[in-house]
Amino acid sequence: MALPDTETILTAAGLVATAVVWAVERFLPGRKRIGYRVQMDTAIGMNPQDAHSLVQLRLLRQDQEISDATLALLRFENDGGKDIVRQDYQEPLTVEFAGRTVIGAEVPDANPTDLVRMLTRNGGGLRHDGGRLFLPKVPLNKRNHFKVLVLLTGSDTDQSPEGGRAGGAAGTVTVGGFISGGRIRRNAQRWGPRKLSLALGGTFIVLLGLLGGLLLSGRVTPVPGECAAGRLTVDGSTAFAPPMREIARQYRARCADAEVTVLESGSLSGLGNLNREAGPASAEGPGFIAVSDVPAPSLYRRLEGNPVGVIVLSLVANDKAGVDGLTSDQIRKIYDGTYTNWKQLNGHDLPIRLVSRDAGSGTRRAFETSVLHSSEPGVVSSYDCGDKDRDERARLTRCEVNSTKSLLDAVDRVPGAIGYAEVYAAAQRRHVVSVRLNGNEPDIEWGRQRDYPFWTVEYLYTYGRPEDGSLTAKFLAFMDSDTAKNIMRMYKHVPCADRQSLPVAVCRP
Structure with missing residues (x-):
């Protein structure tokens, strides 16, 4: 050599x-x-020297010179x-x-x-x-x-x-x-x-x-064994869609014969689509991966989950509400109708308007499990998230939307609105405030999450174990690459591949 x-x-x-x-x-x-x-x-300088004989200026603040x-x-x-x-x-x-x-x-x-x-x-x-x-x-x-x-x-x-x-x-x-x-x-x-x-x-x-x-x-040496040809659909969580789209783009850039499409129908919808479209009848067809914010329900017995990261979530409120911190008890009383105006919580005199995700949302299930400790109220009283234009007799003004983007759009637009979303997306909105929970900030540093309950593990599900060498298997392996991990960190998620910084049980399949 x-x-x-x-x-x-x-x-x-x-x-x-x-x-x-x-x-x-x-x-x-x-x-x-x-x-x-x-x-x-x-x-x-208040008095120019040449003007002393003509005028005397004084600087006043609150009537004091x-x-x-x-x-x-x-x-x-x-x-x-x-x-x-x-x-x-x-x-x-x-x-x-x-x-x-x-x-x-x-x-x-x-x-x-x-x-x-x-x-x-x-x-x-x-x-x-x-x-x-x-x-x-x-x-x-x-x-x-x-x-x-x-x-x-x-x-x-x-x-x-x-x-x-x-x-x-x-x-x-x-x-x-x-x-x-x-x-x-x-x-x-x-x-x-x-x-x-x-x-x-x-x-x-x-x-x-x-x-x-x-x-x-001048020659670029490809990474051996990283690529596979074919078509792959990735569908599910809207909260995890932004980093997943970027990860898919990076994979396509490396592997010209791979076609990876990212959809965002919601966690539970993605799991249902995987179970229906990637079952035994279509085992030889294109690959399908479901992305879920929560573990798959027990009825999906053939689905196999791979934890990929911890996603930090946050209560979010419109800045006109005048609050940036709530306790778990206050949040539960907001959602059961005890509090209906922000002035009851030392905020501004504005009605509280709940912006919720639909029943297929994994983020909603994480919110119900880790913060509310119960289901959200079932009454949907608003179409536009601002008025009770669907049910005027309802105690709460509450709407449901089908994506993280739609929720943040509503909270950003509606004075007094409150909802929940992943931290990175919320930080991009001008009129949206991430609400401290029991005095704790949402933070990617896992050591700070011991007293902050609102987080969940992101899973990638396949129908059974993907065949070795298939595009599905290659893409799952790419999720452990430095490229994918860095993209996740950029979006304020903690990769499960960083196991040394996470408790052992967190990313357990």
Whole structure:
């Protein structure tokens, strides 16, 4: 076998070095990381010198004059590799303005916009004492950010370079706090961690391409035994449909002779379709896999289940309801009609409107089993999820929809609506709030789920054991690949292949 030439060795060495530097910069210093920077810290000049003889201007706030006024604008963001939840804050974020007094603070910008409400809500939002501003413990997913605009009075004679200098320096700004398993750091104004990470990542990709060209001479070597030809239908859970579609797309990209179609008729409907269409009479036909959020009912004795991942679910509410946390007892009383208005739960004066999944939904069965501990009320009083246009005499305003998307569409649209869905899809909606359950946030980190009951195991079912070498068998094997596992993690699911991070019994067939 020929030895690698000098060019190949040097390229490989550069690739390894770049990868190490990128990994150290991006992950090792603390995968949980809040970055901040002072974008503005400037004095507010009220009286131009040339106009003193003509006019005297005063700065008033709530009828009180403010002298030596300054404005500071700070940006905070999660620029680490992991999401940050409220429990990660051992000490909350504080901002100290040396020699100055905080008069007030607002949140002019946030992504997602729900952060504005979390940061400013009565009783738990921004507060200040003297020269210190205290920020509430808000969850921050990767790349989430918010800005805080602070009005101050007084001046700091020790104007350190640490203070922002946009528009004229006003003073020293110090940010404190403590994140468990992470850190809080100041970001550079012109060369932030994101740009550095992108630059290193780009260099890595270029070197990787060069090394691949040198070693493979432009040829791609397929993974042996991964592909099979034929047609396969995957049908069932609407909650698991987004990652499944992406996994199927990745498989088709690798295997040109495979046709994989993903449908989403609901967990129980998918199981019924599998039992009917993939039975003994059609054993030689196209493959069929059912995706279910719950174990198959006992009547489907010939179906064999393969657990693939843990899916974290959440109660979701329209943001106008004014609540972001409920207890299990409060939820049960909402669904039995004890509570009919959000003001009864310290929310806004809006009627509670229940948006439910239909009886074929595995997510609904998981909700009934792990949260309600009973069946949902059977009366459907609303067609449009907003009014009792189906049964005006019903105590509850309740509708049923046939998919996760339809449920989130309704909760996003209807003020006062509440329902349940998987966490990743809910986070994409502007007016949908994930509701804390008994004070606990839904989180992909399994260690945090001991006190959070609303999750379920996702199963892939086949009619009996698929034949070795068939497209069905090959696709099931692909579900254990790094590609499929990473897609699941991206959608906030925990792959069963990560057995070291899950209790033994969770992913047991």
